[in-house]
Amino acid sequence: MSRHPHAMPALVALVAVGGACGSIARYGVSHALPAQDGLPVGTLVENVVGAFLLGFLLEALLRAGTEDDRRRALRLGLGTGFLGGFTTYSALALEIHGLWGDGRIGLALAYGLGSVVLGTAAATGGILLGARRSRRVPDPHDAGPER
Amino acid sequence: MTLALVGLLGGLGAAARFWADGWVRARWTTRLPWSTIGINVLGSLVIGVLAGLLAGGAIPTNVYTVAATGFCGGFTTFSTATVETVRLAQQGAYERAAVNAFGTLVLTVVAATLGYALGTAIGS
Numbered sequence: 001m002s003r004h005p006h007a008m009p010a011l012v013a014l015v016a017v018g019g020a021c022g023s024i025a026r027y028g029v030s031h032a033l034p035a036q037d038g039l040p041v042g043t044l045v046e047n048v049v050g051a052f053l054l055g056f057l058l059e060a061l062l063r064a065g066t067e068d069d070r071r072r073a074l075r076l077g078l079g080t081g082f083l084g085g086f087t088t089y090s091a092l093a094l095e096i097h098g099l100w101g102d103g104r105i106g107l108a109l110a111y112g113l114g115s116v117v118l119g120t121a122a123a124t125g126g127i128l129l130g131a132r133r134s135r136r137v138p139d140p141h142d143a144g145p146e147r
Numbered sequence: 148m149t150l151a152l153v154g155l156l157g158g159l160g161a162a163a164r165f166w167a168d169g170w171v172r173a174r175w176t177t178r179l180p181w182s183t184i185g186i187n188v189l190g191s192l193v194i195g196v197l198a199g200l201l202a203g204g205a206i207p208t209n210v211y212t213v214a215a216t217g218f219c220g221g222f223t224t225f226s227t228a229t230v231e232t233v234r235l236a237q238q239g240a241y242e243r244a245a246v247n248a249f250g251t252l253v254l255t256v257v258a259a260t261l262g263y264a265l266g267t268a269i270g271s
Binding site for chain 2: 004005006007011012013015016017018019020021022023024026027030046047050051053054055058076080081083084085086087088089090091092093094096097098100112113115116119120122123124127
């Protein structure tokens with residue numbers, strides 16, 4: 001029986017390196033894109049772009065065939081590590097809390113719901129693009145309800 | 148210096164997320180992605196505590212930045228949560244997809260709010 005990936009030090013280290021790079025990139029984007037009239041544009045952009053890229057990456061890897069070591073390294077390093085670290089739920093939640101506390105209820109709701117709706121649309125777009133550019137294109141529903 | 152520490156703590160946060168997610172998934176198969184939900188709620192609680200401590204003057208800004216932007220940011224993830232929502236919808240589980248998307252949003256904001264109250268109480 002093979003060990004679970006999360007128990008393999010080399011893979012944990014790979015996720016950590018990806019997460020470090022993603023976190024530094026997020027820090028940079030947040031500084032480059034400060035809040036506009038209270039709207040945290042930086043976090044919004046990071047989360048929507050990150051959701052798109054993760055959808056694309058995971059779908060492209062899924063359709064590339066059985067996961068070998070290289071594909072697993074890409075999934076864990078770029079996906080779980082970099083894009084997981086690049087996007088953030090904690091900042092989103094805290095920013096909504098802050099806007100709500102400042103009495104900007106409408107903006108808090110728009111930011112929260114807007115992030116979820118735009119993020120979901122972006123991830124869907126990424127998945128569709130990842131499926132489309134793949135050469136082996138099974139019906140997306142073939143992946144089945146068990147996946 | 149802050150940038151390097153944000154990277155270090157962000158890497159630790161991502162590794163902790165990978166480990167916690169794998170630990171949960173190795174034990175339970177659930178109809179909702181509870182490991183990601185739990186990770187995002189826990190990270191939101193912690194960032195709330197940190198923000199409360201910062202507001203009360205209990206920790207300096209650079210410590211807050213490294214712990215909040217680094218660790219909590221690396222630990223929590225919006226991209227995985229969102230892709231999991233789309234996967235549920237692709238399986239036709241639209242209700243669970245909606246519950247995952249909006250439930251995570253509500254729970255994380257509640258967690259951040261509780262954490263902030265806790266942090267200001269500790270810090271004062």
